[in-house]
Amino acid sequence: MADKVAEREAESFGELVERYLREHAVKKRSAREDERIARRELLPALGRHRAKASARRQVRDVVRGSEARGAGVMANRTLALVRKIFNFAVAEEIVAANPCAGIARPTAEQQRDRVLSADEIRAIWSACDHEPAWVAAAIWLYLLTAQRKDEILAMRWDEVDFGSGWWTIPAERAKNGLAHRVWLSSPAQRILKELRLRAGGSAFVFPSPRGDQPVATLQKPLDRIRKSTGVEFRIHDLRRTAASHMTGAGSRV
Secondary structure (H helix, E strand, C coil): CHHHHHHHCCCEHHHHHHHHHHHHHHHCCCHHHHHHHHHHHHHHHHCCCEHHHCCHHHHHHHHHHHHHCCCHHHHHHHHHHHHHHHHHHHHCCCCCCCCCCCCCCCCCCCCCCCCCCHHHHHHHHHHHHHCCHHHHHHHHHHHHHCCCHHHHHCCEHHHEECCCCEEEECHHHCCCCCCEEEECCHHHHHHHHHHHCCCCCCCECCECCCCCCECCCCHHHHHHHHHHHCCCCCHHHHHHHHHHHHHHCCCCC
16 A cells, blocks of 8 residues: 555656756756746646656657657757656666667757858848848847857846957857857947947846746747748857858858
């Protein structure tokens, strides 16, 4: 009887996810993305299941659901996150084994080398005039600084020194784990100064309307821009394009 009661009271997968986010993911640079994927892809389907009862078939169903709607890369990311969550659960002795073991990534990812042309850059830049100011500013800053998506969206005002013209990205937010400085050109500084007038006291340059956190994604604005311009691109293509053009102009990126 005691064993049956303990089994009924065992952690649900939803509780396991919350523990993972609170105790493990918070130490990683991918914490915000892990939480986004967990709440969007995992919890609606698996949240109420007991963690110990989660089976390979259930994991495959969730991953295949992402793949079926054409989000192959997201299916890969979802599987990777479930695997990390259950690795954490095994280490904490919540479950005995990882049900993701042996499940292959559903989509083969290819390295992109897309660099936008000058005409495509002009089209995207102009399309931003019809977007909210913060959306336009974020996209323009990708093209002006060649920095990563998460580094720009999570930018804080205390990282920006308008006096010297440098933006310092701290080690905990840099992908390589090393703090580095980014020179802000005159157009980049002008964009940031205009944003600061609208900041409303937030510590973040791009604050989320849902709380004291930065914006997590630009997916919907990017969809609108792709549709209005006819230019097919991904957010990382902007970074690659900026770096390529800077290198072509003789800059070291």
